[in-house]
Amino acid sequence: MQGTVSRMMRIACMFCLLSLFSCSAGMEKDFAVWTDGYALPADKEIELGGENSVYNVYRPGVTFEDALLLPVEQNTYARVENISHIMIHFMSAIICHPDDPFNIPYIQENFYQSGASVHYVIGRNGTIYRMVNESYVAWHAGKGSWEGKESYTNRMNHYAVGIELLGIGSQRDMSIMMSGEYYESIDPSYIGFTEEQYVSLAALVEDICARHDIPKDRSHVLGHQDYTSRKTDPGELFDWTKIGLPPNAPEVDEP
Numbered sequence: 466m467q468g469t470v471s472r473m474m475r476i477a478c479m480f481c482l483l484s485l486f487s488c489s490a491g492m493e494k495d496f497a498v499w500t501d502g503y504a505l506p507a508d509k510e511i512e513l514g515g516e517n518s519v520y521n522v523y524r525p526g527v528t529f530e531d532a533l534l535l536p537v538e539q540n541t542y543a544r545v546e547n548i549s550h551i552m553i554h555f556m557s558a559i560i561c562h563p564d565d566p567f568n569i570p571y572i573q574e575n576f577y578q579s580g581a582s583v584h585y586v587i588g589r590n591g592t593i594y595r596m597v598n599e600s601y602v603a604w605h606a607g608k609g610s611w612e613g614k615e616s617y618t619n620r621m622n623h624y625a626v627g628i629e630l631l632g633i634g635s636q637r638d639m640s641i642m643m644s645g646e647y648y649e650s651i652d653p654s655y656i657g658f659t660e661e662q663y664v665s666l667a668a669l670v671e672d673i674c675a676r677h678d679i680p681k682d683r684s685h686v687l688g689h690q691d692y693t694s695r696k697t698d699p700g701e702l703f704d705w706t707k708i709g710l711p712p713n714a715p716e717v718d719e720p
């Protein structure tokens with residue numbers, strides 16, 4: 466039963482429930498030096514840097530952590546398309562680490578082991594962790610379609626910057642990943658998103674839109690759930706208005 470559920474969830478939630486990968490893959494992976502020269506310390510404590518980050522320089526009040534870049538050859542791919550979209554997600558390690566679901570080394574380890582990736586992760590206190598340089602494709606969108614345009618079908622990773630908020634959705638959002646009973650056992654403080662996360666996300670979205678000349682609207686800033694009905698993130702608890710956007714993606718007639 467456990468194995469079947471685990472396999473099912475892996476298929477169904479390739480990305481947004483990365484905890485499953487560490488459940489089965491074990492934690493023995495040795496963290497060597499990444500391609501970019503960054504490494505996780507052996508004791509897996511977060512090495513706070515950030516003094517030189519563009520976000521600390523240009524966005525006072527937003528902490529930026531850059532010690533966690535994922536290995537290029539495993540988790541990313543050189544970008545050939547121009548960046549034109551931003552995709553927002555949520556994730557956690559709640560299944561494997563119910564008492565510490567937002568622990569960044571767990572999150573990073575799951576990316577490392579699954580081969581999935583994302584450009585930015587925003588922690589509960591608003592810290593922005595960069596995991597992949599924007600100049601590389603990250604693997605976070607999966608299959609889907611957007612505004613009926615063929616170039617985006619199953620290829621949104623090539624166009625999008627991916628952002629994960631560490632958080633847990635509503636019971637309905639999470640029902641594709643866990644039972645109602647399990648959901649009831651989750652610490653309520655883990656559910657939804659923090660004000661600090663919204664502040665950081667708003668700053669990050671503004672910054673990405675400005676740097677890549679992306680219109681800041683719901684045609685260009687989308688949720689994973691807008692791209693594919695298989696997903697429920699960032700979910701019904703996410704308040705788009707807090708980052709200056711309307712809740713609903715624009716209605717577009719499919720060709």
Ligand SMILES: [Zn+2]
Nearest residue numbers: 481554689698
């Ligand atoms: Zn997602």
